[in-house]
Amino acid sequence: MRRRLAGIGELAVAALAAELALDPKPGLVTPTRRGSHADMEHATFVASIDALRPYFADCAQLGAAGAGFAPLQARGLAAERAMFAATGGINTHKGAVFSLGLLAAAAGRLAARPAERSAGAQALGEVVRRCWGDDFATPPAAPSNGRRALREHGVPGAREHAAAGFPVLFAVTLPALQAALARGGGEREAGVHALLSTMAVLPDTNLVHRGGPAGLAWAQRASEAFVAAGSVFAAGWEARLAALCDEFERRWLSPGGAADLLAAAWFAHALPDELFAVAPHAALVA
Numbered sequence: 001m002r003r004r005l006a007g008i009g010e011l012a013v014a015a016l017a018a019e020l021a022l023d024p025k026p027g028l029v030t031p032t033r034r035g036s037h038a039d040m041e042h043a044t045f046v047a048s049i050d051a052l053r054p055y056f057a058d059c060a061q062l063g064a065a066g067a068g069f070a071p072l073q074a075r076g077l078a079a080e081r082a083m084f085a086a087t088g089g090i091n092t093h094k095g096a097v098f099s100l101g102l103l104a105a106a107a108g109r110l111a112a113r114p115a116e117r118s119a120g121a122q123a124l125g126e127v128v129r130r131c132w133g134d135d136f137a138t139p140p141a142a143p144s145n146g147r148r149a150l151r152e153h154g155v156p157g158a159r160e161h162a163a164a165g166f167p168v169l170f171a172v173t174l175p176a177l178q179a180a181l182a183r184g185g186g187e188r189e190a191g192v193h194a195l196l197s198t199m200a201v202l203p204d205t206n207l208v209h210r211g212g213p214a215g216l217a218w219a220q221r222a223s224e225a226f227v228a229a230g231s232v233f234a235a236g237w238e239a240r241l242a243a244l245c246d247e248f249e250r251r252w253l254s255p256g257g258a259a260d261l262l263a264a265a266w267f268a269h270a271l272p273d274e275l276f277a278v279a280p281h282a283a284l285v286a
């Protein structure tokens, strides 16, 4: 079991690396672009991922041990501190520490409890909602960009998305990723299709923080237009994507929440199918 939980942690780290490797991405940091960011670059993200390496396996371990939210939160806050120490105080992965950490904990819990498994990767979101959702549905008093987006503009963010069982991740991001792979797309095409499909619908508080509700609305419409034009399945998509990336940078917008969900989708996609196979006795009870 220990090795399986360590494996879950490794898949989470690999998922963050896959998100970072995707190039180009509108407004986001890639191996060749800084996107709409003056204070970070590819090396900052590499250092951040390295600092987070032990964190996700610990989340899986805590999930397997049946931990409540308090120990997970304490581990998450320690991971945030490690991230800030590695990046010189820059927020590279705060959203991912939260969302991917919870999903790794849910995977650990399902690994240890076959009776709680159910069909489909959305079982992970169900575990998060059922086991920990009530504990973080209410935001703490500390100010944050996400809290401001909710208070001032009514836009829900990472906390609300997780408390609802990650509906966008499981209804949009992961299906888009898997549909593109099934159509013969490589990692790059699948990543772009999943990212843009997510950006078209996600209430991303990072976009609200950067561009207000108008910035979010513009980014959603522009992403929707890319997908409606055939996404990565239509000729000329690379040129259309390059133009979109330029426009995101001109407007200084960055879809950090959608980037986190792309990493989460790579993670869910890579988990072994058996985690989502219904245990025989659970099927009998249902």
Ligand SMILES: CC(C)(COP(=O)(O)OP(=O)(O)OC[C@H]1O[C@@H](n2cnc3c(N)ncnc32)[C@H](O)[C@@H]1O)[C@@H](O)C(=O)NCCC(=O)NCCS
Binding pocket: 059, 072, 073, 075, 076, 077, 080, 094, 095, 096, 097, 098, 099, 101, 102, 105, 139, 144, 145, 146, 147, 156, 157, 158, 159, 161, 202, 203, 204, 205, 206, 256, 257, 258, 260, 261
């Ligand atoms: C829950 C967090 C992410 C709070 O986020 P909040 O909404 O208050 O805003 P904040 O500006 O801090 O972070 C926003 C980040 O969330 C991501 N995000 C934005 N919108 C969304 C969305 N709709 N869905 C998912 N992620 C999103 C982006 O990466 C963005 O940068 C976080 O700061 C927190 O509480 N961290 C503590 C660590 C913790 O509890 N970990 C649990 C470990 S399992």
Ligand SMILES: Nc1ncnc2c1ncn2[C@@H]1O[C@H](COP(=O)(O)OP(=O)(O)OP(=O)(O)O)[C@@H](O)[C@H]1O
Binding pocket: 019, 020, 027, 028, 029, 030, 035, 037, 091, 092, 093, 094, 095, 096, 145, 206, 209, 210, 254, 255, 256, 257, 259, 260
């Ligand atoms: N590849 C990526 N490139 C850029 N941002 C990413 C990437 N992947 C994820 N993100 C998300 O974008 C967020 C950074 O956005 P931003 O620069 O607006 O930071 P902030 O700390 O929230 O705001 P500010 O620096 O203005 O206080 C990160 O926390 C991260 O969640």
